Amino acid sequence: MLVASRSTPIAADRSVPGLIVKIGDYPLHHGGVGAIRSLGRLGVPMYAITEDRWTPAAVSRYLRGGFVWPTTGRERPEELVEGLLRIGRSIGRPTVLLPTDEEAAVLVAEHAEQLSGNFLFPPVERELPRRLASKQGLHELCVEHGVPSPEALFPSSYEEIEEYAGRARFPLVAKNREAFERRRRPAVHGTTRIAGPRELLALARGWGPSPGVILQEYLPREQAEDWIVHAYFDAESTPLAMFTGVKVRSWPPHAGMTANAYVVDNPELADMAAQFIKQIGFCGIIDLDWRFDRRDGRYKLLDFNPRMGAQFRLFENEAGIDVVRAQHLDLTGRKVPEGEQLAGRRFVVENIDLPALAAYRRSGYTTPHAPARASGTELAWVARDDMKPFFTMLARFVRPGVRHLWQLWRSRRAAALVE
Known part of the structure; x- marks a missing residue:
């Protein structure tokens, strides 16, 4: 079997654009920037829905066009679908959709019939993404299929x-x-x-x-390990790209977004995830959070995100394939090159890993499976060929803190004058 190497160009269909779809106000989202860069570097025209013209995604050199469309998640589905259709008509050709949140993934699945003329997306069962995004729905599916969960x-x-x-x-x-x-x-x-x-x-x-x-x-952190699985499954629920890794730090600590993670081979966990996906018939990109409970020696599924995860760029195989590239290739009728995942790679989210590091050091918590040294590091924001998103993130991230300090100084100065 011929396996592509990283030196072999990835034959993406450059006539089919990609669109980052998001619902809600979260402008500092590195996952969307990562997807724009990943496909943009292959020559795929990239578009994105943004809160305003000055989000990190909006200033990426790989973005062909942005659509300023602030949403809250409280809009009627019909309104959101019509907005997507307007964007589709503006792009003017079939476009691969890349949701970055559960609301967007559910919206696309539940309104596939209306959206299919303008967009390309996996033919997932209509009700499945909503059920998987629900804590209760996921728990019921785990019980039904014998998958351990808390x-x-x-x-x-x-x-x-x-x-x-x-x-x-x-x-x-x-x-x-x-x-x-x-x-x-x-x-x-x-x-x-x-x-x-x-x-x-x-x-x-x-x-x-x-x-x-x-x-x-509650799974005590001193008796547990946090693992992640990212993958892309085709219409037959066959994995075309499968990755496993370990979460070292998150923010807020132990319960929030991944701040630091490593690629670690875990065939047992990959097999568990693939079997579960086959049983429920899901297709598309997945981002799964598992916790290994050392008390009973079982991996327990905590969260199922039926879309790309913000840290997806942690994972890449020897052929240069990540889950976003796998989806675009598959939906445009191209072969997805095979290859082993690049073990030992590290992913760091610069703006949240520093406070996470301080918090984890105070707690004394360490991750047993994290490699002593990374084979390579992928930064969420800094990229030599695309620096504007980093500086834009920095300005938006720092500004609230500076404003808070300024207001605190003014209030203290006013109090001193009164005294």
């Missing part, structure tokens, strides 16, 4: 939580049940660790008569 409760009333508090094993974590709640009125902000029954009941009083939360088993 023990969980989906309470329907305060009384149920009250009864559970008397028998639960603490600490535990609370998360929003549905992926989209963060855009509306979330019951909790991110992953919330709950120390005991009194704290649980105090929080639950604010969740209303129908709590939109999941109460989940």
Whole structure:
């Protein structure tokens, strides 16, 4: 079998553009910038939906055109679909869609019939992305197919939580049940660790008569390892690109976005993920979060993102293929070159890894499987051939902090004058 090498040019179809699709206000998204660079370097015309003209994605040298379209995630689906169709008509030719969030992935899947004339995307089952993005839907699928996941409760009333508090094993974590709640009125902000029954009941009083939360088993970090799987599956749920890695740091610590990660070969985990995808019939790009529980020796699936992950550029095979390139090649009828993943590669998100490093050092937590030395480092923002996104990120990232310090200085100065 002939396997392409990194010196062999990747034969991308340059007549088919790519479009970064996002819903919501998160301008500092390095995943979108990574996708623009990845396909843009192959000569694929790249377009993106942006919050304004001065987001990092909007200033990339590889962006052919940007569409300023601020959204909140609270718009009616019909409005969002019509907006996408307008963009499609403006581009003027079939375009590969690249969602960067669950809302966009679900929207595309649930309105595939309307969007298919203008866009190319995997033919995933209509209801599947929404179910996978839901904590409850994912847990039910894991139970159905025998995939380990943390023990969980989906309470329907305060009384149920009250009864559970008397028998639960603490600490535990609370998360929003549905992926989209963060855009509306979330019951909790991110992953919330709950120390005991009194704290649980105090929080639950604010969740209303129908709590939109999941109460989940806490996997102690000193007894666990965080693993990630990224892959692209074709219409037959066959993996055309499969990668595994270990998360070293995240921000916020232990519960947020990946700040630092390494590629580490894990055939067992890759096989588990591929089997699960085959069973549920998913196709497209996936970003999975697993936690290895050393207490029982099992990998437990925490999150299933039915779209590209922000850290996807961590992973590349010997032929230069990442999941975004794999999808574009497959949807345009090109062969996806095979190759082993480049083990030992490191991915660093510059603006969040520094505070994450400080937090992890204070906690004394280390990642056992992280290599002592990286075989190569991929930075989320800095790229020699495309520096404007980095400087734009820096300006937007630093400005709120400078403003906060200025306001603090003024308030203290005013207080001193009053005294």
